[in-house]
Amino acid sequence: MVEIKEVKTRKDIKEFIEFPLRLYKNVPYFVPPLYGDEKKLLQTGGCNKNADSVFYLAVRDGKTVGRIHGIIQKEYNARHNTRKARFTRFDSIDDGEVAKALFDAVEKWGVAHGMQELCGPLGFNDMEREGLLVEGFEELATFEEQYNYAYYGPLLEGVGFAKEVDWLEFELRRPERSNEMLKRAAQRSLEINHLHLGDMSLPKRKYIEKYRDGFFECLDRCYRHLYGVVELTRAEQDDLISQFMLLIDKKYAIFICDEQEKVVGFGLCFPSLGKALQKSGGRLTLPAICRVLRAARDPKGLDLALVAVLPEYQLSGVNAVLLNFIAEALESGCVETCESNLNLETNTAVMAQWKYFNARQHKRRRAYIKQIGE
DSSP states (O other): OOEEOOOOSSHHHHHHHHHHHHHHOTTOOOOOOOOOHHHHHHHTTTOOOEEEEEEEEEEETTEEEEEHHHHHHHHHHHHHHOOOOEEEEEEESSSSHHHHHHHHHHHHHHTHHHHHHESSSOOOSSSSOEEEEOOOSSSOOOOOSSOOOHHHHHHHHHHHHHHHHHHEEEEEEOOOSSSHHHHHHHHHHHTTTTEEOTTTTTTTHHHHHHHHHHHHHHHHHHHHSSSSSEEEOHHHHHHHHHHHHHHHHHGGEEEEEOOOOEEEEEEEEEOHHHHHHTTTOHHHHHHHHHHHHHHHHHHHHEEEEEEEEEGGGGTTTTTTHHHHHHHHHHTSOOEEEEEEOOETTOOHHHHHHGGEEEEEEEEEEEEEEEEEOO
């Protein structure tokens, strides 16, 4: 028999965080989230002024066999006039009874709050890990995304979930020869649009602070129509910058600005940290910090975190600046690969741009949906 218990105590919090670390202990493709970030989230109960949240553990014979996090993103529901609950941090042994018990608990909670649909995996916003891996189980996960076993999809389908949307992921490698036409197009687009790149002569912290507001404004305008996206609060923006400040390298973070220094586009890559964090289980021990700093200082791979161009510039050739930014990183000889992370399967315009690289579509993630309540 499976018992569902809500996470309340310090012991429960520890168990919720450590269950997936045990579940994937011997899996070479799994990359854990930062332990401290997960602990902070659970200690505050997932506090978010725009969302309600609940955490559950599944226990059988005194042993944890699954977990799940339920979310009601009120801002998203209000903006889209919908009644959706979300689930994330779903992990389970390969057992339909366990999966059913976990999802029954979240569904009951969602219905009690007036929700009519349950979808996911989705977090509070799209800066969190999202999507269930359905292809690419023998590929190393990135730090930004979650790995899961192949049996997860059938578990969800077994309790009534169906596909809502897929994301594709690509591994980009250096093309056989430098694309001089792309370089010229990038330079020409800056000239004819009276644009320029952000001032990289500034110290890193001042560089980020100068363009942060323009970055988030551009991010919201470009991403707000995409699946599951919610505008970040100021506090969430601050947390995001604080979390990644140590890892950001100016040469992998470019801002495209107009004559008034308004950000009209950006490209942001992070060093690939998957292998650096695997041994520590996401804990920032001294050896882990050394590995992370080494990976940040001399990355062999990059994770393409965010790329955007304001709509009014998207047909003016500015995209070439961002593509050339990625190409130059790969052509430097130091970086071997760049992971695209998630591209919505409907976003053909973005995926068409990977033709400039030696690209391999190597992963697919899926968001599921289910009707709940009456």
